Amino acid sequence: MNPVRYRILGTTQALRPDGTPVAVGGARLRALLTVLALRAGRSVPTGLLVEEVWAGDPPADGHAALQALVGRLRRALGADEIASAEGGYRLSATADTVDLHRFERLTSDGVHALTDGDPAKAAVLLDDALALWQDPPLADLPDRTTEAARPEALHAEAVRARAEADLLLGRAREAVPRLRALVAAHPYDEPLHALLIRALRDTGRAADALAAYETARRTLAD
Template identity: 75%
Template sequence: MDPVRYRILGTAQALRPDGSPVPVGGARLRALLTVLALRPGRTVPVRLLVDEVWDGDPPADAPGALQALVGRLRRALGADTVASAEGGYRLTAAPDDVDLHRFERLTGEGTRALADGDPAKAAVVLDDALALWHGPALADLPDRTAEAARWEARRLDALRARHTAALALGHAEQSLPELTGLCDAHPLDEPLQALRLRALRDAGRTAQALAAFEDVRQLLADRLGTDPGPELRALYAELLQPEELDGDGGAEGADPWGRPPRSRAHGGRG
């Protein structure tokens, strides 16, 4: 029975309808499957297939070598899975049959649910999206740097949205370990750092949140020569004086640059 699902978020795989894997041996065969699965249902020109499968170092008879490789892929997956078309080949699959495209669809649904004020739905959908990852994106492409970086960035978008939903649902404590790891891996990502500070605050760890802000402020100054952006500064103000928040969400007298607050007069006291 022909496979109906493909994985390229990790090592390239083809899955039968029952979920069992179809053996796809050989690095070039997996590279070919990856290039085709990136564009399901679309004809991929021979020149592009040759360039990506052989990484700019094609064999002498590149079209013949590609044709032989396509034949091997058909024998592994089924004769009808790769169609010949004018000037190229196409994977006879719908976008949702490929984990990368299904991930993109689910991520879009999850972020829209979050924007619509439904964090519970967003959490479920984004969990389904993130569960599709089984390793580095496009792991079998010889030169995967640029394309894979785009999908890794999209995965980070999904993770930010998932943790935003978790905080909205009151799950700050559960989010903290992964958020901390993500901030360690992406220390200059201010939206991630803001999520970690919010999680610390919501978990009742205000002192740790203030210390984390100072670490981020110092890091941005040392590496980029900049101060924290508006989101982090506003969050810092909230952390300093939650009892004095005004109607605009700011804190009176809070210094947004990470310096200790000055003394203030309240009711005649200095």
């Protein structure tokens, strides 16, 4: 039997095996599904669920409110999808059925392929990873700042590694737009500046490469 698939990069969704979306209505319900999917296959304590679903401002009887939400989520997804376990609840899903965890695995595999000297394999894996990305990740968490920090950092790493794969494959022209966008988002990342300068040089744009070097020098000095 094919499993339900979950998307938590961007707006939280549940998809049946045929691709039909499951109606998961209400911000609290999507927040609950997000917290469970972040830890797919693992028990999440009720206290942590209440804390994250209500962002530190739980109702008077948080545990009762959580039980009601879990009941609604079970009706939407199917009773077997949400198990009671070890003082909490567990989403009965594997990591590979959750887009965030697939993104993390593909990014890690792509970076390792690049390190191992196989930029062609790295490009394929990183393209698959980046195709999953939606911004902002974990959009349905009331307070996404902490939980979103790791996927956002991995996204920057994936874009950087993908651009480096292009350079190694002789595709500097394709790498330049990726690197310009990444440098704009992370102006104090020296290795990114170096990659952009290299990409511009490899496309024969010596003057632009020198200008990018001067911009990097001033930015990092400031």
